[in-house]
Amino acid sequence: MTEVAPIPFSQLTTLRVGAAPERMVDARTPDQLVDALREVWADDEEWMVLGGGSNLLVGDEPFPGTVVRILTSGFQVVGGAPAGRVRLRVEAGQNWDELVAWTVAHGLAGIEAMSGIPGTAGAAPIQNVGAYGQEIVQTLVEVDLIDRHTGEVSTVPASGLGLGPRTSVLKRHGGGAPERDAVILSLTLELAHVGTDDRPLRDARLRAALGVREDRPVSLPWIREHVLAIRRSKGMVLDAPDADTHSAGSFFQNPILPEAVAQGLPDDCPRWPVEPDLDPVVVIPLDEYTGALPTAPPARSDVKVPAAWLIEHAGIEKGFRLPRSRAGVSTKHALALTNRGGATGGEVAELARFIRSRVAAEFGIVLQPEPVTVGVEL
Structure with missing residues (x-):
């Protein structure tokens, strides 16, 4: 492993936000990766690993610990x-x-x-x-x-x-x-x-x-x-000239809801059935087994609904930005939050909180973020 001068997360993540950490280590082989992790764990310090940086939202204050970059490759x-x-x-x-x-x-x-x-x-x-x-x-x-x-x-x-x-x-x-x-x-x-x-x-x-x-x-x-x-x-491939690609991909998960809850959504809201577990495992202690199996509860029927539909029908259109913010919804896909140039981690987080609050107010559904967050609150 090699200790290197810390590089800002804004240069290492697809959202292009985030300050530099206090310390950074590069691991280019599996053995180096194992050694680096054991070292930081032994010191009981703050740590995190970084791969491609495509599913990460980092804040604007320096990360107070060691970042281990996983640079192993091959198959x-x-x-x-x-x-x-x-x-x-x-x-x-x-x-x-x-x-x-x-x-x-x-x-x-x-x-x-x-x-x-x-x-x-x-x-x-x-x-x-x-x-x-x-x-x-x-x-x-x-x-x-x-x-x-x-x-x-x-x-x-x-x-x-x-x-x-x-x-x-x-x-x-x-x-x-x-x-x-x-x-x-x-x-x-x-x-x-x-x-x-x-x-x-x-x-x-x-x-x-x-x-x-x-x-x-x-x-x-x-x-x-x-x-x-x-x-x-949809702006979902890395393409440097296209600001819509400066994102973490789909920022919110498609919610999975009980069918009864989904019925309360507008009729034109798309929904896809989620297959229930038709063969659940039932564990019965031997001293309680009488030779008869308990009646299985009815299989729960869930559906998945598109978060992008909920966002747009909560009044947030593609390209939406908060006043004076450099973060915005993608112009191509309502599910991606993008850095339109010089945005901070705080601006992206502010936009995410606003979208969650609008969808919750309109439909009673709290969207769950997909990216891992470091040093920011959603």
């Missing part, structure tokens, strides 16, 4: 995959979209709909990254991580990460502590080897997003090209 094919599938072990600091591009070029399916998502591979399981019907939970096999409390490195299966809609046990919601305090060192994905020829596109959400008929075969490269075009049209 390799590993064994253990069944016939017709391939497993890749990916370093945490690997650029995500470069990984996706490689898998598409080599005919490996499973993450092509997540083309263009900025950031590093290690961040993908933390918030169960997803787009257009694909999520990391569908392809993730396991992660190698180092535990904050023990300093030990272990391999944890995907089932042990509590992966859900844009969350996991590793995610710091807002600025809070995660359920499991650990740092991902690498991850293993299992992808289908389908080749680069045209084939049926079975996922209905991806077909709808791409405007593809059910009977039309398409190739992985075609899917990637068109997903990138869609994301570009």
Whole structure:
């Protein structure tokens, strides 16, 4: 590991806000990353890790501790995959979209709909990254991580990460502590080897997003090209001349509501069913087991509604700005908060609070932010 002169977060995050930390360390190999983390943990100082900086809102005061930059990269094919599938072990600091591009070029399916998502591979399981019907939970096999409390490195299966809609046990919601305090060192994905020829596109959400008929075969490269075009049209790919890309992507999560609550929303509010757990695990102590199983409670029916729709119908249009603020809603997508040039972390946070208050007042729904916040209050 190498201690470097601290660089402002405004140069290292896609939102382009945030002061420099007190101390910064670069880790370019897995061993350096482990050593750096054990060092800062042993000193019991404030710390944080930084990958691509694409899901981070940092405040305007210097972070009072050490930032460990995860600069590891690379991936390799590993064994253990069944016939017709391939497993890749990916370093945490690997650029995500470069990984996706490689898998598409080599005919490996499973993450092509997540083309263009900025950031590093290690961040993908933390918030169960997803787009257009694909999520990391569908392809993730396991992660190698180092535990904050023990300093030990272990391999944890995907089932042990509590992966859900844009969350996991590793995610710091807002600025809070995660359920499991650990740092991902690498991850293993299992992808289908389908080749680069045209084939049926079975996922209905991806077909709808791409405007593809059910009977039309398409190739992985075609899917990637068109997903990138869609994301570009929404300002959701990194493009330096376009101020709409100076964001943290979707700033708010799409709320998941009980169907009864969603019925109170206007009829034209889109909603998508969320599949209930039809096979819940029931644990009965042996000394209480009578030979009969308890009656299962009825499956709860939830729906997901688009946060962008709620924002726009709360009166906040694309391009909206508060007076004298340099932060604004994207001109292309109401779910992205952008730095229009020289904005501070405080200005972005002020805009986020205003949007949350308007949606709560209009619909009684409190939107939850997706980015991790450091030194700011939402």
